[in-house]
Amino acid sequence: MNIRVEQPAVEVHDLTVSYQNRPILWGVDLTLPQGALVGIMGPNGAGKSTLLKSMMGLLPLSSGYIHLFGQPLAQVRARVSYVPQRESVDWDFPASVLDVVLMGRYGKLGLFSRPRQSDRDIAHDCIRKVGLENLAHRQIAQLSGGQQQRVFLARALAQKADLYLMDEPFAGVDATTEAAIVDLVRELKQQGKTVVMVHHDLQSASRYFDWLLLLNQRLVASGPTHQVFVPEHLQEAYGGKLTLLAQMGELMKQGNYPAREK
Numbered sequence: 001m002n003i004r005v006e007q008p009a010v011e012v013h014d015l016t017v018s019y020q021n022r023p024i025l026w027g028v029d030l031t032l033p034q035g036a037l038v039g040i041m042g043p044n045g046a047g048k049s050t051l052l053k054s055m056m057g058l059l060p061l062s063s064g065y066i067h068l069f070g071q072p073l074a075q076v077r078a079r080v081s082y083v084p085q086r087e088s089v090d091w092d093f094p095a096s097v098l099d100v101v102l103m104g105r106y107g108k109l110g111l112f113s114r115p116r117q118s119d120r121d122i123a124h125d126c127i128r129k130v131g132l133e134n135l136a137h138r139q140i141a142q143l144s145g146g147q148q149q150r151v152f153l154a155r156a157l158a159q160k161a162d163l164y165l166m167d168e169p170f171a172g173v174d175a176t177t178e179a180a181i182v183d184l185v186r187e188l189k190q191q192g193k194t195v196v197m198v199h200h201d202l203q204s205a206s207r208y209f210d211w212l213l214l215l216n217q218r219l220v221a222s223g224p225t226h227q228v229f230v231p232e233h234l235q236e237a238y239g240g241k242l243t244l245l246a247q248m249g250e251l252m253k254q255g256n257y258p259a260r261e262k
């Protein structure tokens, strides 16, 4: 009998990543299930962006391996989409919103083939989905920060990937844009896609994510949100930083602090 056990979307084994021989991530082991909304959380400098970049093959690994859908990245690149942290991008590059979103289709095109009408239709559809239809022909340098974030999202959507890796998609966006992004991401999940995003706001974490990964150079915890989002793990990840303690107090006052698993 042919039993098919579903592959995890991401498998990280014994991962160590260093900059100039100084390890930033140490011995990280984790698996992320397909179809989950995964939050990566941890303090500044914890290695969250480093982990996403490692998954995208952008950094050399000092040890370990990363498999996506059971295979090395090279075999599944077309199924993976990456939204970098907004500050890390050159927004003066002369390109329109449509140009950038069409880039999301290039992975599906041959090297020298021009985008087809169907690619343009998909790009326009994705631009509409993020509410930028009136700005499709505007230069990206002339957009606000929140609009730029939406362009990135539209480009990722246009890729029609199975795994989305997003580095702080909510940074610098207003509440309306954040809500719109959350809706889009939930729609992706409905379609069976996996979304992994770096997130900073503890208040919304347990509402947004069904799987949580806490990082502080080492992996503190990875699992279903209700198991991971507990004071012990948060303390370990954030080391009792004042802002965190304040936020935890606020959550407890609101009465929605998650109970510890029995």
Ligand SMILES: Nc1ncnc2c1ncn2[C@@H]1O[C@H](COP(=O)(O)OP(=O)(O)OP(=O)(O)O)[C@@H](O)[C@H]1O
Pocket (backbone or CB within 6 Å): 019, 020, 024, 042, 043, 044, 045, 046, 047, 048, 049, 050, 051
């Ligand atoms: N190219 C680089 N060269 C040297 N050190 C780096 C480089 N990129 C990142 N680092 C260092 O590695 C550590 C982890 O960086 P990383 O960007 O992964 O953190 P992060 O968890 O994403 O933080 P933030 O919440 O501020 O985005 C930091 O101490 C950072 O200074």
Ligand SMILES: [Mg+2]
Pocket (backbone or CB within 6 Å): 048, 049, 050, 085, 167, 198
């Ligand atoms: Mg980062």
